[in-house]
Amino acid sequence: MPVISRVLSIVLRIAEIGFGAVVAGIIGWFLHRFENVDVWPQPRWIYTEVIAGISILFGLIWLIPFASSFFTWPLDLLISLAWFAAFGVQVDANNRLNCGSIWRWGAITDDTYCGRWKASQAFSFLSAIVWAVSTLVGIWFTFRVRRHATDRYGRHSRV
Numbered sequence: 001m002p003v004i005s006r007v008l009s010i011v012l013r014i015a016e017i018g019f020g021a022v023v024a025g026i027i028g029w030f031l032h033r034f035e036n037v038d039v040w041p042q043p044r045w046i047y048t049e050v051i052a053g054i055s056i057l058f059g060l061i062w063l064i065p066f067a068s069s070f071f072t073w074p075l076d077l078l079i080s081l082a083w084f085a086a087f088g089v090q091v092d093a094n095n096r097l098n099c100g101s102i103w104r105w106g107a108i109t110d111d112t113y114c115g116r117w118k119a120s121q122a123f124s125f126l127s128a129i130v131w132a133v134s135t136l137v138g139i140w141f142t143f144r145v146r147r148h149a150t151d152r153y154g155r156h157s158r159v
Helices: 003-033 042-063 067-097 113-149
Strands: none
Touching: 003 042, 003 113, 042 067, 042 113, 067 113
């Protein structure tokens, strides 16, 4: 197993866990703060919270250094797409919250509703990108292993 792909995989998994934890914390704060309010985005926030929890769980499991973790790239792709959907849900809510442009993330450190919401959007987008990069690393590793497992006559090596 190549060292570069293993190190890159570990860095990506740590980022996936961290970004998922940040989003889970922020969205959890919103859910707690508005638990008694019957508003439209609450199911969407729960969806984002579930995706963050799944990301943390799978990120921790796949952080264990086994070569088989590279073959999970189809699930990495699904989680990446789920994160893009969560980002879309948050963008839709951003338009209703009047927090400005979705790409203006300069106020993510402000202790305001919009600042927290922007931070959640930013980390959701970053998480989607990191899961997509994990997918690409997994595809690269999978096809590299297959190519090296065959000999020059196209037969699989018995080693």
